[in-house]
Amino acid sequence: MGRFDTTRWSVVLRARGEPADARAALEVLCRTYRPPVLAFVRSKGYAADVAEDLAQAFFTRFLERGWHSAADPGRGRFRSFLLTTLKRFLIDADVEAAALKRGGAYRFESLDLDDSIGPGTSESPERVFERAWAHAVLDAAFARLRGEAERAGKLALFERLSEFLIEPPDDADYARVAAELNLRRNTLAVAVHRLRHRLRELVRAELMETTTDDAELEDELRLLRSSMAALS
Amino acid sequence: MNSLTASQNFTHTRWSMVQRLRGSSLAETRRAIAELAVRYWYPVYAYVRRCGHTPDISQDIAQAFLQHITDELRDGCSVPHGKFRLWLLLRLNAFLAGEWRELTDAADVDGTPPVAEMESRDRSEHVPGESAEQAFQRSFALEVLSRGLRRLRSEAIQTGHLDMCEALEPFLARDPVPGQYDDMAHRLGIRTVVVVMALKRLRQRYRELVREELADIVSSPEELEAEQQVLFAALDRDR
Numbered sequence: 008m009g010r011f012d013t014t015r016w017s018v019v020l021r022a023r024g025e026p027a028d029a030r031a032a033l034e035v036l037c038r039t040y041r042p043p044v045l046a047f048v049r050s051k052g053y054a055a056d057v058a059e060d061l062a063q064a065f066f067t068r069f070l071e072r073g074w075h076s077a078a079d080p081g082r083g084r085f086r087s088f089l090l091t092t093l094k095r096f097l098i099d100a101d102v103e104a105a106a107l108k109r110g111g112a113y114r115f116e117s118l119d120l121d122d123s124i125g126p127g128t129s130e131s132p133e134r135v136f137e138r139a140w141a142h143a144v145l146d147a148a149f150a151r152l153r154g155e156a157e158r159a160g161k162l163a164l165f166e167r168l169s170e171f172l173i174e175p176p177d178d179a180d181y182a183r184v185a186a187e188l189n190l191r192r193n194t195l196a197v198a199v200h201r202l203r204h205r206l207r208e209l210v211r212a213e214l215m216e217t218t219t220d221d222a223e224l225e226d227e228l229r230l231l232r233s234s235m236a237a238l239s
Numbered sequence: 240m241n242s243l244t245a246s247q248n249f250t251h252t253r254w255s256m257v258q259r260l261r262g263s264s265l266a267e268t269r270r271a272i273a274e275l276a277v278r279y280w281y282p283v284y285a286y287v288r289r290c291g292h293t294p295d296i297s298q299d300i301a302q303a304f305l306q307h308i309t310d311e312l313r314d315g316c317s318v319p320h321g322k323f324r325l326w327l328l329l330r331l332n333a334f335l336a337g338e339w340r341e342l343t344d345a346a347d348v349d350g351t352p353p354v355a356e357m358e359s360r361d362r363s364e365h366v367p368g369e370s371a372e373q374a375f376q377r378s379f380a381l382e383v384l385s386r387g388l389r390r391l392r393s394e395a396i397q398t399g400h401l402d403m404c405e406a407l408e409p410f411l412a413r414d415p416v417p418g419q420y421d422d423m424a425h426r427l428g429i430r431t432v433v434v435v436m437a438l439k440r441l442r443q444r445y446r447e448l449v450r451e452e453l454a455d456i457v458s459s460p461e462e463l464e465a466e467q468q469v470l471f472a473a474l475d476r477d478r
Contacts, residue, residue, distance in 0.1 A: 156340070159340045161340045164340070164342075168339075175291055175292065175293065176293075176296070177293060178293060178295045178296065181295070181296060181299075190342060190344065191344045191345065192295075192296075192299050193299035193300065193302050193303040193306075193344075193345050194303065194342050194343065194344045194345060195299075196292070196296045196299035196300045196303065197299075197300055197303045197304075197334075197335075197337075197345075198339050198342055199296075199339075200287075200290065200292065200300055200335055201335065201336070201337055201338065201339035202339040204335060204336050204339075205339055
């Protein structure tokens, strides 16, 4: 059995029908990657509330209509498939809206966009999607790491160290936290390094969930690194 | 004289002692390994720096690692097989990938070099874009050369030839251009032919000392040749 055989996207692709485990795997993927979908819709110029509705409608249809069964089980990562499907969905939504009433049921607005994902910058919606995707991957890995810490009864330690995971800490921060935790500095330094190492492993594990082979996994890692300096 | 081509001369080099004493004299073996590990502090530091840590934190991690190796050996961990350089890297990787939730305070290690010294070397020797493993390999090779050079200087001090040694040092690895021999002779107040002979002898001695350094981290003449090739290739790659 290959190491990708039980990852979520592989399970979904293999099932293609509606077995319960495939459905559950797909739901987890959709939940994890809702933020990049929403970011893409927002950066297409939809108002916040409309974008929320569209994202919701997109996932509902994605799951209910079994769109995943259109994915090629031989190749293709979840990210590309989701984006392609989303673009098609938005085109259809515009057509539907135009047909409903002149002016459309969906409002385009460009003034009240959320700064973090709106087109205030020159970034393309695809780039916004990639960046939000990278955040979602990192968030998912962080959540796993937090879970591990909690199960080990080390949540407090994790909370203190996690501030050092994304931005490399300076020496003053280290000294401060070491004093607060009553640890020697070199103990703390090793713990932070190991925590970062574990986070990278979990990021890899998260990316495996959306890919089907090593080549895709490496591509996804490269994309992530270009979006997140902390992972380089 | 090339004293290290005969295999019996490996008897007292540190790594071959480690291999030979395995299981018989643990205390001595551990002392030899711990001494070697501290000697190769700089490649460990360079590796950790490339993992993205600041100088002080890299030094802290290097110190914790070297303490960890010492503790492991004291606690009865099996004595290593294979080449010292590869063993050190393997242990470093295992240490860094260890369980973050297990916190063990590390004591200070005897012979900890000042962080300023490590950092100044790292600044001058760092090759942008290299991986942590490449940095380790390159720094390891540079440490071998630098230890050879330090011994060369200390011998020159003992024989009262430090001025000569320092003047010739830049030409250990490259030939002087026309006129440079004469300049040196003029500066040192000796004849040119003496400078030429002195450089030849100094290079020969430097080669011997570098090989002696290498002999301390391998266990046979064959391994020494192989290690020399690997390490010099690591330096060539960066040129």
